[in-house]
Amino acid sequence: MCGIxxxxxxxxxxxxLVEGLRRLEYRGYDSCGVAVLSNGEPRRARSVERVADLDAQxxxxxxxxxxxIAHTRWATHGAPVTDNAHPIFSRDTVALVHNGIIENYETLREMxxxxxxEFVSxxxxxxxxxxxxxxxxxxxxxxxxxxxxQLHGAYAIAVIHKDQPHTVVGARQGSPLVVGVGQGENFLASDALALAGSTDxxxxxxxxxxxxxxxxxxxIVDREGLPAEREVRVVTAYGGAVELGPYRHFMQKEIFEQPRAITDTIPxxxxxxxxxxxxxxxxxxxxxDSLLILACGTSYYSGLTAKYWLESIAKIPTQVEIASEYxxxxxxxNPKALVVVISQSGETADTLAALKHAQSLGHKHTLAVCNVATSAMVRQTEFAFLTHAGTEIGVASTKAFTTQLVGLFVLAVTLAKMRGHVxxxxxxxxxxxxxxLPAALNSVLALEPQIIAWxxxxxRKENxxxxxxxxxxPIALEGALKLKEISYIHAEAxxxxxxxxxxxxxxxxxxxVVTVAPNDTLLEKLKSNMQEVRARGGELYVFADADTRIVSEDGIHVIRMPEHYGPLSPILHVVPLQLLAYHTxxxxxxxxxxxRNLAKSVTVE
Structure with a gap:
């Protein structure tokens, strides 16, 4: 969402600047633009197409x-048209790009x-x-x-002025911004990935x-106006991670990267x-004495899955909340609860705000499960478990989800061991x-040709x-989310x-009706539910463990999973749902x- x-x-x-925008395309955007000081005057190019069109301009x-300065915009205030695309000018003197939402903009506008x-956007x-x-x-x-x-809300901004030709000024509140340090040149970006190749x-x-x-x-000065030293870190983990390679899409690549990502995440x-x-x-x-899990979207579903592990294995009460509601x-x-926040990017605005709210209520102990070691979330929590999914480009999360599940399973068993239950x-x-698990996942990925047929x-369906x-x-919820996110088929779980x-x-x-059918204690109940569907003429598409004795027949289509995997079964069963959404x-x-309409890193409320 919105890149600077x-x-x-x-x-x-x-x-x-243009290459930086290209690296940020994965975040999702409706328009893009670049502005420079050229011969003492600000000049810009803007597009409501892709960065490639901007590059041609x-x-x-x-x-x-x-x-x-340059920007990819995900529209909030105003439609994705050229007049609303960033950089925004003021009287051909100031040029500015902005991520976030200014809550008191109407008051400032009238003033x-x-x-x-005169306002033109x-x-x-x-x-x-x-x-x-x-x-x-x-x-x-x-x-x-x-x-x-004077600004109320969330923002990251970068500004240039025609009278200061060798200066860019930035500020952040509730939206990420990083400084890239070079030799005789310096940079700003909303994501360090944008500057890969320019500085590390x-x-x-x-x-x-x-x-x-x-x-x-x-x-740099802090919010009090005092000089601030921010540690300069070497970040080299971006490299060629954004290269598509032989795959048709990044999502497909990232689905097939899951065995390696999970291997890297397992302690x-x-x-x-x-x-x-x-x-x-x-x-x-x-x-x-309990856990409070806060997350959004796919990360919320990983939290819902973890609740089952934490309560069944560790015997510890667990509450899972949608961060934007909490x-x-x-x-x-409950000051004795451990607050767990989950995010791929570690910059999810709603989850960061929920974390801050929990801390303001007296929740002292916090843990992040996150894919980015340098993110705001990791910096703002007491503890962290870093997943090693690598850069995830596709908006619809795949390997970030399964590596989150690995981290949460490790947490559940660790707590169970400490509490004497393991x-x-x-x-x-x-x-x-x-x-x-990685070997088992490779067997699941081999089912791709059957899933393509489905x-x-x-x-041809709309629901x-x-x-x-x-x-x-929760895996059914995640499967429905994937299908609606990328195929635009209305799906519910x-x-x-x-x-x-x-x-x-x-x-x-x-x-x-897609059915997740592992060979667990609820299998017979599930079979009865499937018969309820068949009795009404519904078509069942079942991902069934090998020993469930569910067979293909009229109105029941079965893809047989390689093996039952006990408590880790959700990690195996979500992968064919990812493939089904992708190929559909x-x-x-x-x-x-x-x-359409979605962003990878949701950095506004």
């Missing part, structure tokens, strides 16, 4: 400059109109540009510091920071140890299952139901036992990696 790139150099910086107009400013961003222009007295850094004090030295700004980058250095030790979550975790874990309701805080023999068995049927029971109900309490009214021969989307001709 900025640079000051002694060379034409436009290719770096830049080349055609010979846009060049040594100081500039600025009273000062004679419907964005909340334009008020920031005009505000900075109205306050400028020769020092852009000081002006931005003063201006952001990064400083991660904190909440309320304002930064000035120039040719010779970087100046190297042969036992479950609280030290895996950080120094001092053992003492804290020993004192907790912070807006009256809740009963003995040494059981611990070894759990670790053996984890170690075998996808050709699904591509689908997904059913699961117990531990696999239910616990199979809920069919007769309403959803069965929807079942006809035109409604495919391909058959329908949708933009798989960049589905």
């Amino acid at each position: 790139v900025g640079a000051v150099a002694q060379r034409n910086i436009v290719p770096v 830049v080349r055609e107009t010979h846009l060049s400059g040594m100081t500039g 600025l109109k009273g000062k004679g400013y 419907q964005t909340d961003t334009e008020v920031i540009a005009h505000l900075i222009h109205s306050m400028y007295r020769g020092d852009l850094f000081q002006t931005v510091r003063d201006a952001v004090r 030295h990064f400083a991660f700004l904190e909440e309320g920071d304002v930064v000035e980058i120039g040719l010779d250095g970087v100046k 190297q030790a042969d036992h479950f140890d609280p030290a895996l979550f950080g120094a001092g975790a053992g003492d804290v874990f020993a004192g907790i 912070r807006y309701r009256e809740s009963v805080p 003995n040494a023999k059981q611990e070894a068995a759990y670790f053996g299952q984890l170690r075998h 996808s050709e049927e699904f591509a 689908a139901l997904f059913l699961g029971r117990g531990l696999h109900y 239910y616990p199979a036992g809920e069919l007769k309490h309403g959803p069965l009214a929807l079942v006809t021969e035109a409604m495919p 989307a391909c058959a329908r001709g949708t933009d798989v990696d960049k589905p």
Whole structure:
């Protein structure tokens, strides 16, 4: 969601800015643009197409400059049209890009109109540009510091001014911004990935920071206006991770990368140890009496899955909340609970806000399960378990989800061991299952040709139901989410036992019903639910473990899973659902990696 790139150099910086935007395309966007100071004047190019179209404009107009900013916009205020695309100008003097939402923009807009400013966009961003222009007295850094004090909401901004040709000023509050440090040149970006190839030295700004980058250095002040030192870290994990290789889409590549990602995420030790979550975790874990899991979207479903593990294996009460709802309701805080936040990027705005809210209520002990070691979430929690999914480009999460499940399973067994519910023999068995998981996943991936055949049927449908029971109900939810995200087929998931309490009214021969059927204690109950579907003429598509004795017949289509995998079965069963969504989307001709209206990293509320 919305990407920022900025640079000051002694060379034409436009290719770096455009390449940065290209690297941020995976986040999702509706428009894009670049602005530079050229011969003392701000010039820009904007597009409501892809970055490739912007690049063609830049080349055609010979846009060049040594100081500039660029942006990919995911529309919030105002439609995705050129006038609303960033960079936004104020009186051909100030150029600005912005991630986030300004909550008091209407008040500021009326105030600025009273000062004679004309608004040409419907964005909340334009008020920031005009505000900075109205306050400028020769020092852009000081002006931005003063201006952001008037902003309510979340933002990351980068600003240039025609009178300061070798300066970019940035600020952040509730939205990420990093500084890239080079030799005689410096950079800003919303994601370090944007600057891969330009620098591998990064400083991660904190909440309320304002930064000035120039040719010779970087100046940062904190929210109090005091000089701030932010550690410069070497980040080299981006490399060629964004290369598509032989795959048709990044989503397909990332589905097939899951065995390797899970191998990299499984702890190297042969036992479950609280030290895996950080120094001092053992003492804290020993004192907790419950868990509160906060997450959004796919990460929320990983939390729902973990609840089953935590309560059945560790015998510890667990509550799972949608982060965007948790912070807006009256809740009963428990200082002895461990708050677990889950996010692929570690920059999910709703989850970060929920974390902050939980801490404000007195929740002292916090743990992040996250894929990005340098993210705000990891920096703001007491403990962390880092997944090793690598860069995930496709908007619809795949390997980030399964590696989150691995991390949460490790947490569940670790807590169970500490609480005396897992003995040494059981611990070894759990670790053996984890170690075998990548091989089991490879067997599941071999089912792709059968799933492709199903996808050709699904591509002609407009609605689908997904059913699961117990531990696999969250997996049904995730399967439905994947299908609707990328194929635009309306899909819903239910616990199979809920069919007769309403959803069965929807079942006809035109409604495919996808069923997750592991060989567990609820199998016979699930079979009864399947018969309820068949009795109403519904078509069943069943992913069944080998020993379930569910066979293909009229109205029942079965793909047999290689093996039953006990408590880790959800990780195996979600993969064919990912493949079904992927190949159905391909058959329908949708933009798989960049589905409409969606963004990869949701950095606004």
